[in-house]
Amino acid sequence: xxxxxxxxxxxxxxxxxxxxxxxAGLDALLVTPxxxxxxxxxxxxxxxxxxxxxxxxxxxxxxxxxxxLEAPAAAASPAGALGLDVLTWDxxxxxxxxxxxxxxxxxxxxxxxxxxxxKVLNLRAAMPGMEQRLAGDVLRELRMRKxxxxxxxxxxxxxxxxxxxxxxxxxxxxxxxxxxxGADIAEAIRAEGHAxxxxxxxxxxxxxxxxxxxxxxxxxxxxxxxxVDIGGTTPAGYCSDSTRMYAxxxxxxxxxxxxDVLQRAQAAAVxxxxxxxxxxxxxxxxxxxxxxxxxxxxxxxxxxxxxxxxTHEDPYIVTGNDLPLEPGMAFxxxxxxxxxxxxxxxxxDIVVCTPDGVEPLNTTTHDLVILPA
Numbered sequence: 001x002x003x004x005x006x007x008x009x010x011x012x013x014x015x016x017x018x019x020x021x022x023x024a025g026l027d028a029l030l031v032t033p034x035x036x037x038x039x040x041x042x043x044x045x046x047x048x049x050x051x052x053x054x055x056x057x058x059x060x061x062x063x064x065x066x067x068x069l070e071a072p073a074a075a076a077s078p079a080g081a082l083g084l085d086v087l088t089w090d091x092x093x094x095x096x097x098x099x100x101x102x103x104x105x106x107x108x109x110x111x112x113x114x115x116x117x118x119k120v121l122n123l124r125a126a127m128p129g130m131e132q133r134l135a136g137d138v139l140r141e142l143r144m145r146k147x148x149x150x151x152x153x154x155x156x157x158x159x160x161x162x163x164x165x166x167x168x169x170x171x172x173x174x175x176x177x178x179x180x181x182g183a184d185i186a187e188a189i190r191a192e193g194h195a196x197x198x199x200x201x202x203x204x205x206x207x208x209x210x211x212x213x214x215x216x217x218x219x220x221x222x223x224x225x226x227x228v229d230i231g232g233t234t235p236a237g238y239c240s241d242s243t244r245m246y247a248x249x250x251x252x253x254x255x256x257x258x259x260d261v262l263q264r265a266q267a268a269a270v271x272x273x274x275x276x277x278x279x280x281x282x283x284x285x286x287x288x289x290x291x292x293x294x295x296x297x298x299x300x301x302x303x304x305x306x307x308x309x310x311t312h313e314d315p316y317i318v319t320g321n322d323l324p325l326e327p328g329m330a331f332x333x334x335x336x337x338x339x340x341x342x343x344x345x346x347x348x349d350i351v352v353c354t355p356d357g358v359e360p361l362n363t364t365t366h367d368l369v370i371l372p373a
Contacts, residue, residue, distance in 0.1 A: 004149040004236065005042045005078040013040055013142060014062055014082075020138045022058040027106035029056040029135045030099065030123060034114035035309040036139055038237060042078025045070065051095040051119060055102050063087055063102055065095060096126035103127070110135035144306050144314040146328045151352055153238040154307065154330055158350050158361030160193040161240035164230060165364045169371055172246055174222050178202040182215035185230055194232030198239065198311055201229035204248075208344035211301055211336060222249040222373035225259075225343045231311055239311045241332055242362045243348035249373025251343075256368075258295055258337045259345050263366055265289035265335045266347040269303055269317075273333070273351055273358035279321040286335040287319075295337050304332040307350055325353045330361075 002009065017040060021029050031037045031054040033045035041064065045052045050067040052074075057063070061084075066074050068088040074080065087102075089095045103109065106127065111120055113136040124132060146154065164185060171184040182200040189197045203213040204220045208227040220226065226248065231241035245259065269286035283303040290299045304317030307330055315323050317331055334348030349362040 002149045004147065004153055004238075007078070007081045009147065009149060010040070010042050010078060010082055014056065016142055017056055017138065018058055018062070020141055021056060021110065024110075024138055026108050026110050026133070026138070027058055028103055028109045029112070029138060030054075030109055030115070031056065031112045031135060032115045032119055034112060035313075036112040036114065036135065036143075039139070039143055039309055041082060041084065043074055044077065044237070045074070047116070051089075051099075051122075053095070053099055053119075055099060057102065060102075061085060065089065065099055065102075067091075067095070094126075096122045099123065100126040103130070106130055108133065110138060112136070112139070140314040143308060144329055145326060146308060146330050146352070150238065150308060151328065151330065153234065153236045154350065154352070155361055156193070156236070157232075157234045157238050157240035158242070160234065161189070161230060161232065161242045162362055162364045163192045164188045165228070165242060165244050168228055168244070168246060169369060172220065172226060172228075172248060172371055174220055174248055174373055177217050177219055178204055178207065178215040179217055181220070185228070189230060189232045193234060194240070195235045196233040198231045198233055199229070201227060201243075203227035203229075203344065205343055206341050209338040209340050209342060211338065211344070211346065220248055223251060224248050225251045225255050225345060225368075227344060227346055229346065229348065237309050239307050239309070241307060241311055241348065241350060242364070243334055243346045244364060244366075244369065245345050245347065246369045246371060248371050250370070251368070254339070255343050255345070258293070258298075258339075259368055261290060261293040261295060262335060262337050262345050262347055266333060266349070266366065269333045269335065270349065270351055270358060270360060273325065273353055275327055275353060275355065276324050279315050279317045279323050279325065280319055282317050282325070282333070283319050283321075286333070290335060290337060298337045298339060299335055300338060301336065303335055306331045327353055327355045329353045
């Protein structure tokens with residue numbers, strides 16, 4: 001399996017980006033440190049006050065503008081093997097004028113969606129006649145269609161987070177706080193092959209009704225359902241994200257009633273995934289099961305989000321998104337049901353749309369894992 005950061009893969013990305021930018025009527029994309037820069041040239045640059053900017057020109061070769069003191073880091077990254085023109089600037093120079101000089105006749109540029117506001121405004125001041133748009137309108141067309149190497153990186157991330165879920169039972173017990181359990185999980189996320197811990201949610205009892213609750217000092221009690229939603233970033237740069245449900249002792253009867261509904265809803269949405277169906281229809285497949293069972297008003301978020309170099313990226317699996325799925329699109333399927341002040345539940349897998357259907361990248365059980373009280 002090829003490496004997503006090998007020079008041939010990066011050159012292909014730059015070539016495709018240049019064509020898409022030209023088709024969009026742009027003179028250049030201006031990309032500063034963040035996931036878009038890494039995607040295009042493999043350089044995981046530090047986000048500093050000093051300007052680092054990849055200038056992807058539609059008339060001319062791409063140029064990487066870096067502070068002189070960052071030039072060794074750029075050369076040591078995968079970008080160093082691309083043969084990019086690299087322009088360095090000294091502490092007393094104006095890097096924004098340097099970028100402007102690369103586009104003397106430019107009229108329209110796109111800036112990456114994560115660019116700091118001060119850099120956007122400084123570029124605008126250096127190029128006052130230049131219209132600015134968002135580069136995400138171009139780059140999402142590439143980033144949401146994963147290459148085989150990227151899919152393999154996501155498989156490895158999914159397997160790593162599954163190994164963490166396989167260990168949760170040893171840490172989750174009455175008398176411990178969510179924070180204590182979360183610390184054990186975070187340590188395991190790193191131990192199982194992630195470079196970074198992106199998030200740890202341990203939502204016990206009523207905290208499970210808050211979808212983005214993280215951890216607190218609440219003590220886990222017998223009978224608590226517990227939402228465990230965890231993810232990290234691997235050394236390859238690709239993210240994991242998986243949610244499973246646990247109960248410490250026998251959970252409430254009303255929880256068990258809707259957990260069965262949730263399992264069916266999640267399975268229906270995954271089964272629906274195939275080329276040509278829309279993102280909205282995947283959301284509808286999950287939502288219909290939950291609504292028919294009388295819990296429609298308790299499913300309060302979209303069914304899923306794309307994943308890759310970011311935990312949340314295109315495509316979004318949500319009502320109103322009529323984008324047809326294509327092979328290589330990777331995203332979460334994570335319906336939830338939440339009963340305020342009581343408990344909640346969510347089941348989440350990362351899946352990939354394949355030429356003939358769907359490949360789930362998480363394989364641990366969807367059944368409620370009931371632990372000793």
